[in-house]
Structures are given as C-alpha cells and as structure tokens.
Amino acid sequence: MRTDRPGYQCRANKDGSTVHYWSPKRAVKGAPSALSTIRLGDGLTEEQIAAECQRLTAELRDELVKLGSPPTYDCTIASLVACYRHDKTSSLHSVKHSTRIRDYEPSLRILVADVGARRIDALRSSDFKKWFAGWKKKGHRRASGAIKLLRVVISYGAGERLIGCAQARDILSDMRFEQPAPRTVAMTYEQCFAIVAKSIEMECPSIGFVEALKFETALRRIDVIGEWAPVPGGGSFRWSGLMAKDISKDMILTLKTSKTGAPVSRDLSTYPLVAAALQAYRIPDIGPVVIDEDSGKPYWENRYTEKFKKVRNAAGVSSTVWSMDSRAGAVSETIEATGSLDAARDLATHTTTTMTRRYARGDGLEASRKVALARVESRPKTAQ
Structure with missing residues (x-):
C-alpha cells in the first residue's frame, strides 16, 4: 500500500481511463464526515497525484488545528487571503461553485504562492506593476485573473477595516492594466458538423449532441451539461442541470439560464445539427439529458473538456477552436444571416447588445451586405 498519497481513491471508466480522487476522511483520521x-x-502524473494528495492533506491538518478560530491577519497578502476564504460573508462564498473553482481559486493560489509574504501596508504602485509584468510572462489571462482577485481581496480587507487595505485599494483603483485580447475564434457550421460526425464515429455521441445544441441555440455549456457542486453546509457533490422533463414530446426545450435566469424556449425539431446528432444520441426518458457514456452519469466540466478535445482533434478541427466557441459561432452566424444585432442578442439571452458584440466574430462584411441590399429594396423604384 502506498503511503505517499494520503486519502487517494480512484475509479476506472469504461474507456479504460482512471478518475482520481482525494478523500479527506481517508487522509486524516477523525476528519468531519461533512467534508467532500x-x-x-485529469492527466496528472503519479508524482503530481502524490504531491496534490500531500498538499490537500497538509492543508486539512492545518485547518483542523485552527478549527473554530478565524485566521489571524498579520498584514501579509497570505493572511488576507486566508481571512477572505474563511469569512462566510466574503464574495468567495456567494459566487457559483463552478466560478469559484475555475476563476477564483486558481488566482488566489497564485497570490499566496507568488506574493503571499508581502506586507499590504508597504505596497506601492510599482509593486503591482512588477507583479503583473511577471504574471503576464506566463500568460496574459493568468495575469489579469490574478490582478482581478487581488483587487477583490484587498477591497474585502478595506471593508473589514484591516490595516493597510484601504490605502492599497486606493492605489489599485487608480491603476489600469492591459486587458488580454478578446477571442476572435468562432466555431463554424462546418466545424460543428464535423465534430458531430466524428463523435458518432468514436462512439461518444453525447459530445456531438452538446456542441450541436449549443451551436444551434446559443446556450451556455453549463445550461446543457449541468453542474456538479457541493451541497450547502457540506456533504457530497450533487448535480443540477437540464432534465428530460425540460424537453417536451414535440421537442420544445424550455429552461431558465443559469447565469441570468432568463427564460428560454427552443424548438429542437428545427435545428439540422441537433437532428444529425440525435441519429446516434438518445435523450433519456427521465433524469439528466446529457450523460457521459463512460461513467453513465452527467459530465464533470473538466471531463467534458478533455473528451471534447479528443473528438475535435480527430475531426480535423483546429485546436484554436474551443467548446465555448460554439456560442460565438451561433451569435456570428445569426448576425450574418439576419443583419440584426437584436436578433443575436435575443438568441444569446444577453441583456444588452454590448455583450452580444463581444461574441460576434468576423468583420461584419456579410451582415453589411444584407443591410445594404435591404435598404436598396426599400427605396422607391424611380429613385434607384
């Protein structure tokens, strides 16, 4: 029995891959049963798995020692992050679980690892500039995310009247950092069709069904595959998302989007890509609509991403095309076909056309041609 990876558990998928877990109850004797x-x-090496198990176990032991007592603020960034994590009134505990795991936690770990020892009451604008430049070398989005969370935790500290935070917040509020360039890639109909076809060939038609549904309806991925999240107050993860009951017998899909709660109705029988995907994928009679063929359960987001990449690559679609780009493809195609930004906004359930423009790809040439033709058709014939 290996002792270098405390709390380790694993489960084999039908495709031969292995899912790795860390169990706090196995790692530390006497750990609260409510811990998840x-x-x-996915894709971690044996050494990385061992290191991650050791890190999580060490953190748990440290938390158990301090159980019941809040972290002590000593003016360092690391102590501020600890207070921010511990305080149930902080914004960390009000965002969606997927947002916390995907956006907040990675940036908080960067702050603690890279600048955690720095005293907040001694910071200058030059420090923030140097940090951003250093993070940017490892990725512009990484740098932007770290600065964004630094603003968040320092604002939290200022609100709690912690020493140095108000002054640091004032310095940061006057600073502007270069934003990463917006994505310019949109999935095309041809690319989506290729992914649908290849997913059927690879016997994982759920991938093609999800991408077809997103491309045709402009729904977000989380609204299609759902989300696994811990139960409030502790306990095992539970899934919530699109259910079979949300699609009627005549193929009318109705739901409220997870981001804004906007009501959505879509007639799936009118979408050719969805029809192509449903030649191989069967919507269950009850329960979650999208099921991972390997586990027989709804997808975890990272598992879906890895599986999508395999299908996309096998389909000969460029690696620059991401799953999220099917939504941009839906918006772009709508604008080109109708010449209407409002129509694209309604399809994507955006509250403003400003957000819709961010999803629109291309130079607008085709849309401008349609508008020009429509204007000519509307003019009196004698004036042409």
Whole structure:
C-alpha cells in the first residue's frame, strides 16, 4: 500500500481511463464526515497525484488545528487571503461553485504562492506593476485573473477595516492594466458538423449532441451539461442541470439560464445539427439529458473538456477552436444571416447588445451586405 498519497481513491471508466480522487476522511483520521471528496485533475502524473494528495492533506491538518478560530491577519497578502476564504460573508462564498473553482481559486493560489509574504501596508504602485509584468510572462489571462482577485481581496480587507487595505485599494483603483485580447475564434457550421460526425464515429455521441445544441441555440455549456457542486453546509457533490422533463414530446426545450435566469424556449425539431446528432444520441426518458457514456452519469466540466478535445482533434478541427466557441459561432452566424444585432442578442439571452458584440466574430462584411441590399429594396423604384 502506498503511503505517499494520503486519502487517494480512484475509479476506472469504461474507456479504460482512471478518475482520481482525494478523500479527506481517508487522509486524516477523525476528519468531519461533512467534508467532500475532491476530484483531482485529469492527466496528472503519479508524482503530481502524490504531491496534490500531500498538499490537500497538509492543508486539512492545518485547518483542523485552527478549527473554530478565524485566521489571524498579520498584514501579509497570505493572511488576507486566508481571512477572505474563511469569512462566510466574503464574495468567495456567494459566487457559483463552478466560478469559484475555475476563476477564483486558481488566482488566489497564485497570490499566496507568488506574493503571499508581502506586507499590504508597504505596497506601492510599482509593486503591482512588477507583479503583473511577471504574471503576464506566463500568460496574459493568468495575469489579469490574478490582478482581478487581488483587487477583490484587498477591497474585502478595506471593508473589514484591516490595516493597510484601504490605502492599497486606493492605489489599485487608480491603476489600469492591459486587458488580454478578446477571442476572435468562432466555431463554424462546418466545424460543428464535423465534430458531430466524428463523435458518432468514436462512439461518444453525447459530445456531438452538446456542441450541436449549443451551436444551434446559443446556450451556455453549463445550461446543457449541468453542474456538479457541493451541497450547502457540506456533504457530497450533487448535480443540477437540464432534465428530460425540460424537453417536451414535440421537442420544445424550455429552461431558465443559469447565469441570468432568463427564460428560454427552443424548438429542437428545427435545428439540422441537433437532428444529425440525435441519429446516434438518445435523450433519456427521465433524469439528466446529457450523460457521459463512460461513467453513465452527467459530465464533470473538466471531463467534458478533455473528451471534447479528443473528438475535435480527430475531426480535423483546429485546436484554436474551443467548446465555448460554439456560442460565438451561433451569435456570428445569426448576425450574418439576419443583419440584426437584436436578433443575436435575443438568441444569446444577453441583456444588452454590448455583450452580444463581444461574441460576434468576423468583420461584419456579410451582415453589411444584407443591410445594404435591404435598404436598396426599400427605396422607391424611380429613385434607384
């Protein structure tokens, strides 16, 4: 029995791959039963799995020692992050679980690892500039995310009247950092069709069904595959998302989007890509609509991403095309076909056309041609 990866558990998928977990109850004797098992990332090496299990176990032991007592603020960034994590009134505990795991936690770990020892009451604008430049070398989005969370935790500290935070917040509020360039890639109909076809060939038609549904309806991925999240107050993860009952017998899909709560109705029988995907994928009679063929359960987001990449690559679609780009493809195609930004906004359930423009790809040439033709057709014939 290996002792270098405390709390380790695993489960084999039907495709031969292995899912790795860390169980707090197995790692530390006497750990609270309400603590959730954590799924480790896919593709980790044996050494990385051991390191992650050791890190999580060490953190748990440290938390158990301090159980019941809040972290002590000593003016360092690391102590501020600890207070921010511990305080149930902080914004960390009000965002969606997927947002916390995907956006907040990675940036908080960067702050603690890279600048955690720095005293907040001694910071200058030059420090923030140097940090951003250093993070940017490892990725512009990484740098932007770290600065964004630094603003969040320092604002939290200022609100709690912690020493140095108000002054640091004032310095940061006057600073502007270069934003990463917006994505310019949109999935095309041809690319989506290729992914649908290849997913059927690879016997994982759920991938093609999800991408077809997103491309045709402009729904977000989380609204299609759902989300696994811990139960409030502790306990195992539970899934919530699109259910079979949300699609009627005549193929009318109705739901409220997870981001804004906007009501959505879509007639799936009118979408050719969805029809192509449903030649191989069967919507269950009850329960979640999208099921991972390997596990027989709804997808975890990282598992879906990895599987999508395999299908996309096998389909000969460029690696620059991401799953999220099917939504941009839906918006772009709508604008080109109708010449209407409002129509694209309604399809994507955006509250403003400003957001819709961010999803629109291309130079607008085709849309401008349609508008020009429509204007000519509307003019009196004698004036042409």
